[in-house]
Amino acid sequence: MLEVRNVHAYYGRSHVLYGVTLTAREGEVVSLLGRNGAGKSTTLKAIMGLVEVTEGEIGFQGRSLRGLPTHEISRLGIGLVPEDRRIFADLTVVENLVVGERDGRGGGAWTLDRVFTLFPKLRELGARRGGSLSGGEQQMLTIARTLMTSPRLLLLDEPSEGLAPVVVRALGEGITQLRRQGLTIVLSEQNVKFARRLADRAYIIEKGQIKFEGSIGQLDADESIRRSYLSV
Template identity: 45%
Template sequence: MTAPEVLHAPSASAHAPVSDAALQGAASAALHIDKLHAWYGESHVLHGVNLHVQPGETVCLLGRNGAGRTTTLRAIMGLTSARTGSIRVFGYEVIGVPRHRVAPLGVGYCPEERGIFASLSAHENFLLPPELKTGFSGLSEDEIYALFPNLRERAKSPGTRLSGGEQQMLAVARILRTGARLLLLDEISEGLAPVIVQALGRAMNALKNKGFSILLVEQNFRFSANLADRFYVMEGGQIVLEIARADLEKNRATLKGLLGI
């Protein structure tokens, strides 16, 4: 993938020295966050977050409300007041890069508020995001509609006439045609009927099989437990626990204490 001209490796003074192994790991990861601090105005929200997502991996960020999960996604996109530390997307440092340069690296962000336009049809909402020169091929309309068949059926319906589940499908679907290969998904199962949650789960697994990397913020543990390869738990703006899916059961007591599940 060719990087936009504005993206350069940070100077030695921009960050503390790191080892060659750490740099190699950051370069090979779809997402590599190191010692990330973030603020909203005077409020210091993230306190040294470290996490990574490998190509083709699904990672879930768990935590109670206010733990800093959504802020982590927003910090990746440059939507916080200030950031320090390191955020590398497919090897490119984005701290200090203008926010409009992040998506062209291959990042698709689906925030909790879906942003569906009432004055546009479902299909027009779907076509809104431009195809970006990310170095990756976006999914075709047919491929996306195969993932979300409800959207083909409701293509001419006004965006806000769709059910909550269909609107969530639309919010995810429209970033898939842009060329994004790293998906940042914030609470996509929240408040949805079980049948819709299951459909979203099938779509997430299909995207993983197609090579997408996914960072999923969730409170629905049952939903994420069947999707993610690894889990990070946040508390007070920090990562307090990292668990592989194979180790979930033996860490259930710890998770219950941290999450109340």
């Protein structure tokens, strides 16, 4: 479904991605692991067209995404949940959700009711202003808002970052449900414990290069890889 091949990217003159290759098959949850500054967010931004791909290719359902504007990539069915929870602080939870609402393209359209089933907490908070929510509630709202665009592929950028364990658990349950519903997900994380429970396969990125690719079982079995590239 998603094929990232040999992608290079820069910020100004600084070379940040050095030939990143990764794939996600339909219905798969793939985790992109790596330390601070490894290139996780840049990889997701490159897929979303927020960072220019200077070399390499990105294919999605057989189409090339390279050079397409972000709104076009979004329309094709990719939703990014950025790491800096960008909600509208002055709008209510419900208003935040309906802003992004869009008819689904085959994947089944998302509705308010459906996101409230996924994150029941949000239903209770419906009339509250976004800015008054806790960090975990804002994270759920950010994910829910992206789901309202009815994506076929969800890119989650470090969703568990900075959240209390009990909130991380609720978030994990939500992502597990999404996975059961067959949504394809690329999950960027530093929290290996969180990611390994949710993902089918993992990639490790370090200094803009993929250093490991394998199943969660293979990652578990390889302590030296985890020691070298992850903070565990």
